[in-house]
Structure formats: C-alpha cells, structure tokens
Amino acid sequence: MEHDRKRTRAWVLHPDIKSDRTRRDAVPALEEGVALAAALPDLDVVGSTVVGLPKAHAGMLFGSGKIEELKAIFLASDVELVLVDGPVSPVQQRNLEKAWKVKILDRTGLILEIFSDRARTREGVLQVEMAALNYQRTRLVRAWTHLERQRGGLGFVGGPGETQIEADRRAIDEQLVRLRRQLDKVVKTRTLHRAARAKVPYPIVALVGYTNAGKSTVFNRLTGADVMAKDMLFATLDPTMRRVELPDGPEVILSDTVGFISDLPTELVASFRATLEEVLAADVILHVRDISHDETENQAEDVRQILNSLGVDEDRPMIEVWNKIDRLSEEEADACRKRAERSEELYAISAITGEGLPALLDDIAIKLQGARHTETLSLAFSQGRQRAWLFKQDVVLSEDQTEAGFEITVRWTDKQKAQYAAL
Incomplete structure (x- = not known):
C-alpha cells in the first residue's frame, strides 16, 4: 500500500563556498534545496544545514573536521541519504559515501530524479533517461539496470542494486544510441504535429517562469484545465497545451512549460529543450513571477538568461506577470498595482483570486495583432x-x-x- 512504503531519511547540505564567485545567498539557496528534495515523494527530509567553506576540497569537498561533525549528526538522525545542493565530483561522492556510510546525491542527480518522477510524455521520459545515462557515465557508482526499474524514479534513491557496481560504459553507450534513435522518431512526429498545428491559425501564448512561480495555477485559471498545480518545484515538466478564447474572440493555444531553476545543469537544459521548444514557437511569452518571493529579482534574471540561451529573440512580445499579490501586504500589493498601471509590459495579478486576469487577457489580444x-x-x-x-x-x-x-x-x-x- 502506498502509505506503507518506506521513505528514505534524507539530509540537505548547501555548501557555501566563499571562493565561488557565482555563489548564491546561502539561506534561500538551502530553502530551495529542501524544496527540491520535498518534490520527491520517497524522501523524508529530516534536517538541513548550510556548510561554510573557504574553498572546496578536491577529494572530499569538506574538511576532515567538518566531515566528522556531520557524520555524528547523520548517525544520530538515522540519515540514509545526503543531498548536496551543488556539484559533487565522482571521487568526492565515493569518498563521502565511504566516510558517512550513506548515499550521496548531488543537485544534478536530485533534479534528474525529480524529472524522472514527473515526465509524462514519451519524449520527456526518453530525454530524462538520456540525461540520466550521461550523468551516470561519469559516475561508476551504480549498475545501469535501473532502467528496467520497478519504481518511478531513476534508482539513485532507494531501490535495488545498492552495491557499488562499476557501470558498463559500453552498455550505457549502446543504450544511449538506442534512446537517441527512439527520440529522433518521437521528435519527428512532434515536428509533424507542430506543422499540423501551424496550419491551424491559432497563435501560441507560452507561460514561462521560475519553478513554483504559479504558472500552472495561472494556466488552470485561464483555461479551466486541471493541470497538476502543487506548491512543489517542477510540478509541470511536459508542455501542456490548451485552447483559450480571448475576450474579443480570437482563439489562442496556451502552453504551460517546465519551471526554470538557477544553476540548472547545462546538460539538463539541453535535455529539456523539448519542453521549452514551444516557447520558441510562441507568438507571445508570459513571464510569470512570484512577486512575493524574497529572491524574485534573481529568479527573473535566471529565467531571462535561460530564454536567451534558448535563442528567444529580443523582439518577441513578452509580458511580465507579477503573480501572488494576494500574499503581499496591502501596501506592497498597491505599490505593485501602481507600477503595473504605469507599464504596458507588466501586470500585477493573483491567480488564486483572479485579480488582474481580465486586463491581462485583453492585452494578450492586443499584442497578438502583431502576430503571424x-x-x-x-x-x-x-x-x-x-x-x-x-x-x-x-x-x-x-x-x-x-x-x-x-x-x-x-x-x-x-x-x-x-x-x-x-x-
């Protein structure tokens, strides 16, 4: 039975490396790491820590004193899995697993697990498996037989094959070639679908935004659809498309996309190009922001950078949607509304209460006049x-x-x- 399934006791560590120029503010970064872990149903996060470091140690990541100190904490809390919110090299992973007698998963491994758990379309599943194999190829930690898996995840967390078996690289490569062939086929049929859709003269409006910004809630509100909208990172992975009739009559296709996240490993951005290519075909992009979040500015910058790297051109009509104003104080919400009134590219809304949505829909209709x-x-x-x-x-x-x-x-x-x- 589902609720009897044993959950893995996990601890989240955020290494705050002083010498890292790109380092993020440690407290919100740790909170995001914990939220990532909470997105996996098999995990029970029993604690979390920021570990300050002058620089990363090549073999162990952390210094020997800190390793002993953490070992005692993990032992006392019966921790089975330690999630390191950052990159961990294969050597560091092996050494830490030996020292702490627990499994280690770095940020990329954790995101892969979540992607695997959430992917719905055939293409999404293939993309995840390829990204997972590429990731594992560099880590001779686990047999690759998890692909015939019993459970939803990728087998990094729990499941059979716990022993450290050297992955057979040739087997992985053969599997990658096979997956790439299947993916090419799927992508071809998608291109056909897209060509068929291009003949339907509906413009496409794509929702983008940092993960957890409320895109799926906005999508549901506008379309009456029931897309999984949980307060959870990466709740949506595959593009979900619905037809929406705008107030003055034109119909559009609304597309909900995967949430962006800072430090998303580049190989994952590539593997999820599929879920983001709807954005490249979009006539109007809605950038949904959680305006109540402390890190909203940094999150918005991350989204802009990813859109840039995907090749979304500068002159594509884009509307910034400041969501969750219902979570602000009345004074802050008013300030947001006033800013929005002064700008043509900005709307302050609440997907929960519906405030601001009619005006947003009107503006989408106006922007689409310049559409294809x-x-x-x-x-x-x-x-x-x-x-x-x-x-x-x-x-x-x-x-x-x-x-x-x-x-x-x-x-x-x-x-x-x-x-x-x-x-």
Missing part, C-alpha cells in the same frame, strides 16, 4: 535566394511547384514580411 498571419506567395524559379530565405526563417507551411515556379504558403510576422520585401 498566413499568405501565399508566387515565386519564379529564378528567385532561389528568396525561397532559401523563407525556409531559413522557418515560415513555410507548404510549397507546390508550378510551371512558372513555386506557390509557397507562409505564416509570418509583419516584420518578416518587410524583411522579405527588402531582399
């Missing part, structure tokens, strides 16, 4: 340069060859149309 529209162009055979440009811009929906040249149906913005005219 469909038209058919006739090109002569001699206009190869123009034809190549259209394909490069990824605006072609269909092409028919005629006696004189090509009939090409495109879906583009006014800006692209002007660029084309200038060729």
Whole structure:
C-alpha cells in the first residue's frame, strides 16, 4: 500500500563556498534545496544545514573536521541519504559515501530524479533517461539496470542494486544510441504535429517562469484545465497545451512549460529543450513571477538568461506577470498595482483570486495583432535566394511547384514580411 512504503531519511547540505564567485545567498539557496528534495515523494527530509567553506576540497569537498561533525549528526538522525545542493565530483561522492556510510546525491542527480518522477510524455521520459545515462557515465557508482526499474524514479534513491557496481560504459553507450534513435522518431512526429498545428491559425501564448512561480495555477485559471498545480518545484515538466478564447474572440493555444531553476545543469537544459521548444514557437511569452518571493529579482534574471540561451529573440512580445499579490501586504500589493498601471509590459495579478486576469487577457489580444498571419506567395524559379530565405526563417507551411515556379504558403510576422520585401 502506498502509505506503507518506506521513505528514505534524507539530509540537505548547501555548501557555501566563499571562493565561488557565482555563489548564491546561502539561506534561500538551502530553502530551495529542501524544496527540491520535498518534490520527491520517497524522501523524508529530516534536517538541513548550510556548510561554510573557504574553498572546496578536491577529494572530499569538506574538511576532515567538518566531515566528522556531520557524520555524528547523520548517525544520530538515522540519515540514509545526503543531498548536496551543488556539484559533487565522482571521487568526492565515493569518498563521502565511504566516510558517512550513506548515499550521496548531488543537485544534478536530485533534479534528474525529480524529472524522472514527473515526465509524462514519451519524449520527456526518453530525454530524462538520456540525461540520466550521461550523468551516470561519469559516475561508476551504480549498475545501469535501473532502467528496467520497478519504481518511478531513476534508482539513485532507494531501490535495488545498492552495491557499488562499476557501470558498463559500453552498455550505457549502446543504450544511449538506442534512446537517441527512439527520440529522433518521437521528435519527428512532434515536428509533424507542430506543422499540423501551424496550419491551424491559432497563435501560441507560452507561460514561462521560475519553478513554483504559479504558472500552472495561472494556466488552470485561464483555461479551466486541471493541470497538476502543487506548491512543489517542477510540478509541470511536459508542455501542456490548451485552447483559450480571448475576450474579443480570437482563439489562442496556451502552453504551460517546465519551471526554470538557477544553476540548472547545462546538460539538463539541453535535455529539456523539448519542453521549452514551444516557447520558441510562441507568438507571445508570459513571464510569470512570484512577486512575493524574497529572491524574485534573481529568479527573473535566471529565467531571462535561460530564454536567451534558448535563442528567444529580443523582439518577441513578452509580458511580465507579477503573480501572488494576494500574499503581499496591502501596501506592497498597491505599490505593485501602481507600477503595473504605469507599464504596458507588466501586470500585477493573483491567480488564486483572479485579480488582474481580465486586463491581462485583453492585452494578450492586443499584442497578438502583431502576430503571424498566413499568405501565399508566387515565386519564379529564378528567385532561389528568396525561397532559401523563407525556409531559413522557418515560415513555410507548404510549397507546390508550378510551371512558372513555386506557390509557397507562409505564416509570418509583419516584420518578416518587410524583411522579405527588402531582399
């Protein structure tokens, strides 16, 4: 029975390394680490600590005195798993596991576990397994047979195969090749779906934001859908799409995406490009922020950087949505409303009470007037340069060859149309 399942007793450590220029404020970083751990149903977080360090020790991460001190704490609390909120090298992992007689999971391993637990679509599952295998390839810690797993997770936490078996790299590589093939197939069918959707003249509005900013709650409020909206990091992983009718009639597709997070390991950003590629196709992006969070500015900066790295262009219409004003004091909420009134790119809302949503929907409709529209162009055979440009811009929906040249149906913005005219 579900509630009888034994949960793993875990402790979260946040190494606050003074020599690290990119280090985050230790207290909120530790809170986020604990929230990450809480996102896994198998874990029972029994304690958490910030460990201050002048610099990381190559072999053990922590100094010998600190290792002994923590060992006593873990022993007294029956800790079975220690989550280190940061990178841990394979050597450090082995040495710490030996010293503390517990399992160690670093931030990447933990995020992989969560991704595995949450992935819903075939593509999401394949992406997670590939990211997990790449991660494990560098760590000869566990047999890779967890892929025939009994439970939902990846087998780093609990489960069979506890002994430290050297992973067979060739077996992992073969598995990776197999997964990549399957993924290519899935991605192809997705591209077909996207092409089919492009023919439906609905503009796409994508919700992005730091994990736990309330995107899924906004999504549910706007669509009446019941997407898992828990107060939990990474509650949504696969893009969820719904049709929404805006007040003045136009229909749009609303897309809810995976939550962003600071220090998300680059290989994971790549493996979740799939869940974020809806953002690249979006006509309008809604950047949802939890304005009641102490770290809201830093979180917003993290989101902007990830959007940049994905290649979202500067001129894509973006609306900043300050969510959770119901959690602010009346004075702070008023200040947010006043700021929003002065800006065309900003809305202060509460997804819980519904405040601010009608005005936001009106503005989305206005922004979409500059969205893409469909038209058919006739090109002569001699206009190869123009034809190549259209394909490069990824605006072609269909092409028919005629006696004189090509009939090409495109879906583009006014800006692209002007660029084309200038060729």
